[in-house]
């Protein structure tokens with residue numbers, strides 16, 4: 001069975017056709033050309049596929065594409081405003097909070113969701129919030145520092 | 158596979174009842190999608206229940222709460238009255254997965270997936286929660302511990318599904334708690350879990366208790382003798398020691414890569430005792 005899905009992605013109206021058993025992650029990557037969201041595991045464990053669905057952080061690999069009908073999806077591609085990087089993106093670059101980069105889109109989407117809810121998280125809160133995002137390269141410390149530093153800068157901005 | 162997202166309970170029942178092949182309900186999908194993608198499951202029909210308004214609400218009912226079957230862990234944690242009344246149920250739900258999983262996972266899915274290690278189920282059973290089941294013959298209300306039959310098996314007839322869960326009114330002097338053992342602090346499957354719900358009178362004496370154990374049997378175990386042993390006590394050290402021994406005796410664990418039979422048997426007693434102490438403090442109004 002194919003399904004026609006009408007949805008909003010990063011503020012834009014989108015329509016696509018998918019199989020009923022296809023995931024949102026596959027639809028984003030294969031039908032919409034939005035390859036920023038990555039597939040690390042496909043089982044909800046790594047967070048590389050993190051997107052916002054109606055304002056909630058979710059794993060796109062555990063959402064059916066058909067579920068996006070009439071919903072709002074936000075991906076890493078919507079994070080920079082035009083040419084201007086989001087402060088988290090800039091900080092990840094400046095602080096070298098990435099190596100291979102596979103996990104980075106997921107961390108950025110998840111960290112942005114955290115700072116929108118809690119502009120002043122503790123280190124423990126950052127670590128728990130990001131516990132569903134795995135990184136095989138950095139050892140996490142630079143990522144956690146980058147999120148905390150961005151939060152501090154955004155508060156004083 | 159066919160995907161349907163009906164907008165009423167009746168329409169969902171009609172779809173499920175009308176499918177001759179394998180039909181599956183989709184709530185948060187955090188179990189179902191993993192099973193679909195691994196090829197473990199090839200349903201002919203998936204019925205997404207999230208567009209049915211009744212499944213998306215937490216309503217006050219008879220002093221307690223009716224929690225729609227598609228309410229997520231994150232939404233439960235944001236519901237202040239629910240957290241205040243049933244902290245043990247909410248903390249059990251919030252232990253499930255990551256922030257991303259919390260945005261989707263539901264207590265109904267945790268229950269209906271029927272994993273022996275499901276975290277929310279012992280807490281629900283200890284709280285005396287019931288499930289409202291809707292189906293071709295109307296609706297019925299069943300204790301959550303009676304819904305689970307064994308690993309991956311629930312007692313639902315063709316066309317039936319869980320529309321909501323009900324948590325009763327929290328009595329004066331009542332408190333609940335859930336604890337699990339995993340080898341780390343996050344993102345793992347319970348090796349052992351224990352839910353306890355206690356009621357204390359004005360003198361701190363226990364008048365009612367329910368103890369439910371997870372991951373130490375094919376389905377959630379309601380440890381009735383262990384709970385009965387608490388009634389009449391003040392939850393002193395001796396009573397808690399007796400509780401630990403009785404829950405260890407009630408457990409029927411298996412050996413697997415997560416833990417041995419002996420380990421699980423011992424730890425379930427320890428967790429029941431600790432959970433009882435937390436429930437006692439909550440019953441006495443201390444923030445725990």
Ligand SMILES: Cc1cc2nc3c(=O)[nH]c(=O)nc-3n(C[C@H](O)[C@H](O)[C@H](O)COP(=O)(O)OP(=O)(O)OC[C@H]3O[C@@H](n4cnc5c(N)ncnc54)[C@H](O)[C@@H]3O)c2cc1C
Pocket residue numbers: 043044045181182183184185186187188189190191206226252253254255258261262263264265266267268269270271274275276277317318319320344345346347
């Ligand atoms: C990374 C990760 C970590 C996890 N960690 C934990 C954990 O720590 N503890 C834990 O217990 N679980 C854990 N889980 C498993 C899962 O998240 C939970 O069991 C969750 O509560 C399932 O809810 P759901 O709404 O996503 O269920 P779904 O996947 O939608 O459904 C699960 C099953 O129940 C059926 N079902 C769902 N709703 C109904 C209904 N209303 N009526 C009838 N049948 C229904 C479905 O058909 C399916 O068979 C984890 C999963 C992942 C991916």
Ligand code: FES
Pocket residue numbers: 038039040041042043044045046047048049050059060061062
């Ligand atoms: S790809 Fe979705 S969580 Fe790993």
Ligand code: FES
Pocket residue numbers: 097098099100101102103104134135136137138
């Ligand atoms: S930078 Fe390589 S996985 Fe995180």
